[in-house]
Amino acid sequence: MHVAFRLNGAEVAVEVDPSAPLLYVLRNDFALNSPKFGCGRAQCGACRVIVEGEAIFSCVTAIGDVAGHSVETLEGIGSLERPHPLQRAFLDEQAAQCGYCSSGMIMAAKVLLDHHPDPSEADIRMALERHLCRCGIYHRIIRAVRRAAGEMTR
Amino acid sequence: MTEQNLSRRTLLAGTGALVVSILLPEGAQGQSPDLPSGGRLNERIEVRADGTIHVHVGRIEMGQGLRTAIATLAAEELEVPPERIVVAPVDTASAPNEGYTDGSASMQSTGTAVRRAAAAAREALLALASRQLGVPAPALRVEDGIISGGGRRVSYGALAGAVAAQAAPAARAALKPPRDYRRIGRAAPRLDLPAKLTGRAAYLQDFRLPGMRHARVLRPPSYGARLAALDTDAVAALPGVAEIVRNGRFVAVVAEREDEAIRALDHLRSAARWRESESLPGRDALFAYLRAEAGLAEDEAPSTGRRISATYEVPYRMHGAIGPSAAVAEFRDGRLTVWTHAQGVYPLRASLAGLLGLPESRVRCIHMESAGCYGHNGADDAAADAALIARAVPGRPVRLQWMREDEHLWEPYGPAMVMRLSGEVDRAGRVAAWRHIVVSAPHASRPGGAARLLAAQHVEPPVAASFLGGFSQWGGGGGYNAEPYYEVPARVDSRFVRHGPLRSSALRSLGAFANVVAIESFMDELALSAGLDPAAFRAAHLRDPRAVAVIEQAVADFGWQAFRRVPGRGRGIGFARLDNSGAYVAVVSEAEIDAASGRPRIRRMVGAVDCGEVISPDGVRNQIEGGMVQAASWTLLELVDFDRSRVLSRDWDSYPILRITEAPNVTVSLIDRPGEPYLGVGEAAMGPAGASVANAVAQARGRRRRTLPLADAG
Numbered sequence: 001m002h003v004a005f006r007l008n009g010a011e012v013a014v015e016v017d018p019s020a021p022l023l024y025v026l027r028n029d030f031a032l033n034s035p036k037f038g039c040g041r042a043q044c045g046a047c048r049v050i051v052e053g054e055a056i057f058s059c060v061t062a063i064g065d066v067a068g069h070s071v072e073t074l075e076g077i078g079s080l081e082r083p084h085p086l087q088r089a090f091l092d093e094q095a096a097q098c099g100y101c102s103s104g105m106i107m108a109a110k111v112l113l114d115h116h117p118d119p120s121e122a123d124i125r126m127a128l129e130r131h132l133c134r135c136g137i138y139h140r141i142i143r144a145v146r147r148a149a150g151e152m153t154r
Numbered sequence: 155m156t157e158q159n160l161s162r163r164t165l166l167a168g169t170g171a172l173v174v175s176i177l178l179p180e181g182a183q184g185q186s187p188d189l190p191s192g193g194r195l196n197e198r199i200e201v202r203a204d205g206t207i208h209v210h211v212g213r214i215e216m217g218q219g220l221r222t223a224i225a226t227l228a229a230e231e232l233e234v235p236p237e238r239i240v241v242a243p244v245d246t247a248s249a250p251n252e253g254y255t256d257g258s259a260s261m262q263s264t265g266t267a268v269r270r271a272a273a274a275a276r277e278a279l280l281a282l283a284s285r286q287l288g289v290p291a292p293a294l295r296v297e298d299g300i301i302s303g304g305g306r307r308v309s310y311g312a313l314a315g316a317v318a319a320q321a322a323p324a325a326r327a328a329l330k331p332p333r334d335y336r337r338i339g340r341a342a343p344r345l346d347l348p349a350k351l352t353g354r355a356a357y358l359q360d361f362r363l364p365g366m367r368h369a370r371v372l373r374p375p376s377y378g379a380r381l382a383a384l385d386t387d388a389v390a391a392l393p394g395v396a397e398i399v400r401n402g403r404f405v406a407v408v409a410e411r412e413d414e415a416i417r418a419l420d421h422l423r424s425a426a427r428w429r430e431s432e433s434l435p436g437r438d439a440l441f442a443y444l445r446a447e448a449g450l451a452e453d454e455a456p457s458t459g460r461r462i463s464a465t466y467e468v469p470y471r472m473h474g475a476i477g478p479s480a481a482v483a484e485f486r487d488g489r490l491t492v493w494t495h496a497q498g499v500y501p502l503r504a505s506l507a508g509l510l511g512l513p514e515s516r517v518r519c520i521h522m523e524s525a526g527c528y529g530h531n532g533a534d535d536a537a538a539d540a541a542l543i544a545r546a547v548p549g550r551p552v553r554l555q556w557m558r559e560d561e562h563l564w565e566p567y568g569p570a571m572v573m574r575l576s577g578e579v580d581r582a583g584r585v586a587a588w589r590h591i592v593v594s595a596p597h598a599s600r601p602g603g604a605a606r607l608l609a610a611q612h613v614e615p616p617v618a619a620s621f622l623g624g625f626s627q628w629g630g631g632g633g634y635n636a637e638p639y640y641e642v643p644a645r646v647d648s649r650f651v652r653h654g655p656l657r658s659s660a661l662r663s664l665g666a667f668a669n670v671v672a673i674e675s676f677m678d679e680l681a682l683s684a685g686l687d688p689a690a691f692r693a694a695h696l697r698d699p700r701a702v703a704v705i706e707q708a709v710a711d712f713g714w715q716a717f718r719r720v721p722g723r724g725r726g727i728g729f730a731r732l733d734n735s736g737a738y739v740a741v742v743s744e745a746e747i748d749a750a751s752g753r754p755r756i757r758r759m760v761g762a763v764d765c766g767e768v769i770s771p772d773g774v775r776n777q778i779e780g781g782m783v784q785a786a787s788w789t790l791l792e793l794v795d796f797d798r799s800r801v802l803s804r805d806w807d808s809y810p811i812l813r814i815t816e817a818p819n820v821t822v823s824l825i826d827r828p829g830e831p832y833l834g835v836g837e838a839a840m841g842p843a844g845a846s847v848a849n850a851v852a853q854a855r856g857r858r859r860r861t862l863p864l865a866d867a868g
Contacts, residue, residue, distance in 0.1 A: 016413075017393070017413065017414075020411075020413035021413060024411070024412045024413040024416075025413075027412075028362075028411065028412055031362065032353065033353045033354065033355050033356065033357070033360040034353035036357075036359065036476075036477060036525075037359065037477070037478070037555060038476050038477060038478070038558070039558040039805060039806060040416075040557060040558055041558060041805055041806075041807075043558075043805060043806040043807060044476055044806055046476055046477070073353065074351075074352065074353045075352070075353040078352060079352055080348055080349070080352045080354065083351075083352060087351050087352060090347075090351050091343065091347055091348060091351060094343060094344060094347065094772050094776060096217075096344075096347055096350060096351065097217040097218070097219075097526055097776060097777075097780055098216065098217025098476075098523075098524075098525050098526035099217065099346075099347060099350035099351065099356065100217075100357065100475075100476045100477045100524075100525035100526065101476050101525075102350060102351055103351075103353065106351070125814050125815045125817075126815070128814045129813060129814060129815050131814065132476060132806060132811060132813065133476070133814070134474050134475065134476045134525070134526055134528070134784070134811065135217060135526050135780045135784070136779070136780035136781065136782065136783030136784040136786075136787065136812070137776065137779060137780050137783065138783065138812075138813075138814040138817035139779070139783075139817060139818070139819055139820045140776075140779070141814070142814070142817075
């Protein structure tokens with residue numbers, strides 16, 4: 001099936017089985033690295049991307065369901081040369097070890113900050129509740145999101 | 155990545171590079187591989203004509219910041235920005251053999267050696283510059299890779315370009331004294347994070363080759379399951395399916411697209427009929443099983459008078475990488491190339507050669523990063539799977555990624571352990587007796603031959619009959635940190651359970667976690683029995699002032715004296731020096747029992763660490779902080795569940811780990827010792843942090859439970 005959608009601001013289309021998970025289409029058809037396979041069961045958050053302003057689990061979302069919609073990944077919000085304030089804050093706080101969970105965390109945090117520019121620590125914890133970090137640096141991730149919030153509202 | 159395509163000849167015989175050998179301390183080297191040329195690939199620093207400096211070592215990055223620390227050390231001695239340093243990929247075609255990246259030993263051995271070689275390279279460059287500029291070497295200065303003096307200047311690159319590839323004498327060059335440091339001990343942001351945080355290709359999982367296909371493996375539902383029937387015709391007809399590989403119980407599917415491979419796997423799973431058996435003791439009987447195997451009486455001696463006895467139990471725990479294990483393999487013209495995130499590419503190469511019946515010279519293993527592994531997880535097994543599949547479908551590369559349940563059910567877990575302690579405190583408040591019996595399943599079943607690979611049991615005929623065979627000795631690690639660092643009359647007895655019920659291998663800190671949890675819990679029990687303050691009681695039994703210093707630092711940072719005990723809240727301390735020779739860590743934690751649920755949670759953790767001279771302060775902090783939180787997760791929540799036939803912990807719902815909603819606030823103080831040897835930090839926090847959590851929870855509950863995990867209500 002021909003599926004057309006908006007990906008990081010560009011109109012794109014792909015020939016694919018509509019039941020294929022969005023994750024594999026992003027990674028393999030569009031060579032995007034940031035959405036990560038972690039569990040395939042919406043349990044860890046490594047695959048999270050933004051669809052129409054909502055953070056969704058791309059590992060359990062069928063590509064057919066995003067037809068006509070707007071999809072945003074980490075690559076779409078900033079780059080090495082022009083990082084998003086969240087990416088800059090994660091670097092400033094060195095809020096990563098292996099970094100495998102970072103993309104999903106940043107995408108969920110972006111949705112939070114889009115709706116709540118000045119979140120409390122509890123708000124941040126709740127927004128990232130469904131994300132696992134095995135390296136054990138949740139406290140740095142919380143600091144990074146607060147720092148980004150501060151910079152974005154300044 | 156370009157470097158991986160350069161042959162060894164180019165590396166060593168290209169003109170215009172100054173090459174300095176890095177001399178590792180005795181015993182830090184892996185076994186010398188036999189190279190076609192008969193030579194061996196050395197640890198070395200190459201200063202190239204383009205001004206870049208390439209460091210070839212055999213240790214890998216796994217999210218712990220190794221490349222940044224190595225670059226910092228080389229940059230310090232060579233007076234260049236760390237970005238100029240390229241830490242070369244670890245590839246059996248070009249990298250030296252340092253065996254495994256383990257034991258928190260990278261900085262102590264490799265880091266120290268790299269620094270010496272960088273200092274020697276700098277001296278060699280200064281000598282060349284002195285000749286070229288006609289200025290005596292002591293009158294030259296170096297800034298940013300430019301040597302100047304007498305009004306003239308020349309760059310490292312120009313000097314290197316002018317020499318034919320030559321090995322400079324690896325003379326003992328003087329290291330910079332700490333007062334001249336410009337990079338060591340200063341902020342050094344990780345060099346790999348910008349790419350990882352912006353979606354650049356950074357992981358093996360992101361590696362794409364032209365014509366690459368995707369594979370998935372159908373694993374048995376349990377260790378002992380036999381394949382009774384599998385009709386693959388319907389699956390072979392599914393769209394995109396290229397091949398179904400079948401060899402005994404080893405079954406895999408190769409498809410053009412990844413989603414097609416996963417769909418085909420689902421169909422294979424439905425089609426397979428397995429015959430299972432009840433070969434496991436079951437979770438409830440685990441510790442009784444271990445005690446019986448180790449000849450340890452089921453009941454401990456009763457505590458009488460001053461004599462206290464206590465038995466502590468730690469269950470199997472997972473490495474639990476967030477990214478399941480993966481590999482890319484290509485079999486072409488009788489040669490196998492495997493891209494892998496294994497911790498040792500040379501041992502893996504030997505193992506794959508054995509599994510496939512190929513000479514080692516026809517197998518090449520190239521390391522790429524993956525999600526954090528925290529020890530020996532499924533990385534080698536995924537590489538073996540990919541190798542078997544690639545050989546069955548030669549000519550095109552194949553990418554294999556394990557599904558979540560493959561990792562959960564089949565990775566080699568951190569082994570279950572039982573620690574029985576007994577001892578007493580005399581009237582003067584001194585420990586007068588200390589006995590510790592350790593019972594442990596194997597900690598070391600890394601591949602050093604094909605038999606340790608998962609697929610080795612599944613192919614027909616099996617290379618290995620079970621995970622359990624072949625361990626003729628202690629298997630390493632159970633006795634890690636079993637000797638107390640305290641001045642006590644210790645008698646320690648380590649007992650190895652060769653036939654642990656579940657597959658197990660090296661998990662971060664090996665037996666140190668369980669031993670330190672037991673030792674430090676017992677120190678608290680002894681202090682309590684004598685009515686003494688647990689922190690002061692520890693300090694009183696330590697002779698090493700560096701050990702006392704980390705305890706005093708953590709206690710002060712936490713506010714130990716001012717802490718007000720109220721029902722449902724508690725504080726706890728844990729201390730250890732990693733295997734009594736590595737970094738010193740003390741941790742103090744605060745626990746709280748949730749009134750509604752009755753479950754404990756950790757509100758905050760305060761750590762102090764002395765790892766000798768600090769190379770990267772935030773690198774050390776990050777490792778210690780992460781270790782503290784991971785240890786809290788192990789202590790509170792983690793347990794591999796299994797019944798008589800199957801492992802039941804198959805995903806993150808059935809194997810919960812600490813989440814951000816329960817994550818403690820964490821701070822760490824560093825005690826820097828400029829000029830002192832580097833002591834590794836990767837594993838150093840696990841025992842002290844776990845112990846501090848156990849002690850804090852015991853105080854908050856008002857009674858101690860000695861079997862982990864602790865987070866259940868009650």
